[in-house]
Amino acid sequence: MTTARRHVLITGTAMLAAFAAVGCSADGTSAKGAGSAPAAETVTYHADYPAYSSLDEVIKKSDVVVEGTVLSSRVEKMLPDAPAGNDPAKNPQAGLSPAEAKKAKEAAEADPVIVTVSRVKVSRALSGHVAAGSVIEVSQLGGTYKGVKYRDSDTTLLAKGGPKYVLMLADHGNGHPYDLVNPVQALYGVKQDGTVKAVSPAGFDGAGKVGQLADRAHRITANRTK
Numbered sequence: 001m002t003t004a005r006r007h008v009l010i011t012g013t014a015m016l017a018a019f020a021a022v023g024c025s026a027d028g029t030s031a032k033g034a035g036s037a038p039a040a041e042t043v044t045y046h047a048d049y050p051a052y053s054s055l056d057e058v059i060k061k062s063d064v065v066v067e068g069t070v071l072s073s074r075v076e077k078m079l080p081d082a083p084a085g086n087d088p089a090k091n092p093q094a095g096l097s098p099a100e101a102k103k104a105k106e107a108a109e110a111d112p113v114i115v116t117v118s119r120v121k122v123s124r125a126l127s128g129h130v131a132a133g134s135v136i137e138v139s140q141l142g143g144t145y146k147g148v149k150y151r152d153s154d155t156t157l158l159a160k161g162g163p164k165y166v167l168m169l170a171d172h173g174n175g176h177p178y179d180l181v182n183p184v185q186a187l188y189g190v191k192q193d194g195t196v197k198a199v200s201p202a203g204f205d206g207a208g209k210v211g212q213l214a215d216r217a218h219r220i221t222a223n224r225t226k
Helices: 055-061 098-110 210-224
Strands: 002-008 016-022 042-046 064-078 113-127 135-141 143-145 148-152 164-170 178-180 187-190 196-198
Touching: 055 164, 055 210, 064 135, 064 143, 064 210, 113 143, 113 164, 113 210, 135 148
Parallel strands: 042 148, 135 178
Antiparallel strands: 002 016, 016 042, 064 113, 064 164, 113 135, 143 148, 164 178, 164 187, 187 196
């Protein structure tokens, strides 16, 4: 296996490393031989996301919290907008020098980020200005694009036709998909009895049922606006 490393910059995360791997034989030569199929390439992203100490903090940082199901998804390449502002949660490049920021932007343009954008039908809005019954788009890092599999070590892609999800999302403005404020701590599934459970073992416990979580989110967002 040979591995090449490069860096790319995406909206909503800090600098991330992308490792591209293709199959090789034991003697170091390419695994592709005469008449064999080309070896599949996998690019693994490792991103630094904002991390939170509690579920309440995740809700507080979210612009929108919704329950919904995935209708469809598409995979596309993304060139990020130029970061702006001094808030590290919204602009992870806030601490970079102009030269470092320029280098990161050039790297991103040379290696566009691959994302999966899911269309999610909202069954209930727990907080934020989203109407039940509306369809929103949610972007996640990774996906298969032109035969290459791109994956983020922290991301579980939303499944079409799967269970209902509770998503805690950041709003990037008109024309841009939402994304999870943290790919692990902001992604939850809903069981048949309405219990909300983290998709990843590294998510938070104690979310309760959807109605209880909605009441909790309402209290948190009400205090946030005081």
